[in-house]
Amino acid sequence: MPSAAPAPVAPEISPARLRVAGLAVARGGRVLARGISFTLGPGEGLIVRGPNGSGKSTLLRVLAGLLSPVEGKVLIEGGDGDDTAGALAHYLGHAHAMKNALTAGENLEFWRAICGRPALEPAQALERTGLAHALDVPFGWLSAGQKRRAAFARLLVAHRPLWILDEPTSALDAPSSQAMAGLMGEHLAAGGLLIAATHLPLDVPGVRYLDLGEGI
């Protein structure tokens, strides 16, 4: 991790709010979870827990606007009128959304340009995730844990109040997992929102928990 004053994760986050009411999510026509309701305000985090197949990932994809809910509503309100999930949320899925043939820096530069509302430079973002040396290394050459951290760095290159993270610390060793949890904590401290699905313990202070049962 960097020694000299690290660049802040989120110097300016517009206040946002996520309201979920009576949500039911389904995959392939089978309802996995039903009656999910919660509200997240600035600085609040929610960790979704549950066994495999309980609908954690599906719930996150619904929140990100990638799947339609079977019933219920997802409302994301931003400060500045643009209330789409794409404008207000970062989604980090199981896949890294990075190209093996491009360097970690090029990948991040691309997402920074596509996402808009740029935050950290790719080099700074990689430094914050402990990968400063990987800037010019093709993404495909990185190890599984390094790939996950480089993918995490994408959250830092553009401002989004809501982070939707699916197993953010999978493939990470304990110190890196701790470091990513630290970044999530910083995001919350700056007034961001966080919702993460995980089956690993995630040490982010002050988060609430949502437990999904076996698929209904």
Next chain:
Amino acid sequence: MRALFLRELRLAARIGGGAMMGIVFFLILVTIVPFAIGPDLNLLSRIGPAVLWIAALLATQLGLDRLFQADQEDGSLDLMRMSALPLEITVLVKCLAHWTATCLPLVIAAPLFGLMLALDGMALAGVTASLLAGTPALTFLGAIGAALTSSLRRGGLLAAIIVLPMAIPVLIFGVSAASAASGGTVPFATPFMVLAALTLASAALAPFAAAAAIRALGD
């Protein structure tokens, strides 16, 4: 948009197999034909434009199946769907980049390969112009097939089966424009205009069709 275009070109160049593979495949197809038909120069020069067009049609299908599949597999497509850039524009930009990386080299190489089929000057010019005007339509139509099969493991062949019938009008007018250039009953402009119209129509419609397919499959 510029970032997306540059990324696609860079990927095509890095991964290899893009431009070079297309040209080599094109060259092989064009080389095989005289072996199959025999060294009859008159016959070759008569069917030359058609051979070049069929070779170009098949060569453009190479790599097209990966147009969305690669992004679907690594999760990039999810983020593109979430991004503020409309998916239709994303599709359009990806098609243009794909055309630049794989079809433009074919168009540039076509006059050279035409020489191997005993085409004369006018026919070479006609075939090159018709390929320049017509290959974008092949890419755009191919994008529809690529989008429909983006979530399939081995969607390439299925994509070709979906796309090739749709490409028949392009082939007909492309070949007739190319043949008209070296003399014939129709003036060059007539089929050429229709070919250009097909390209423009597919550029206007295919991004919507492909984007709709991606959205439908994502849900």
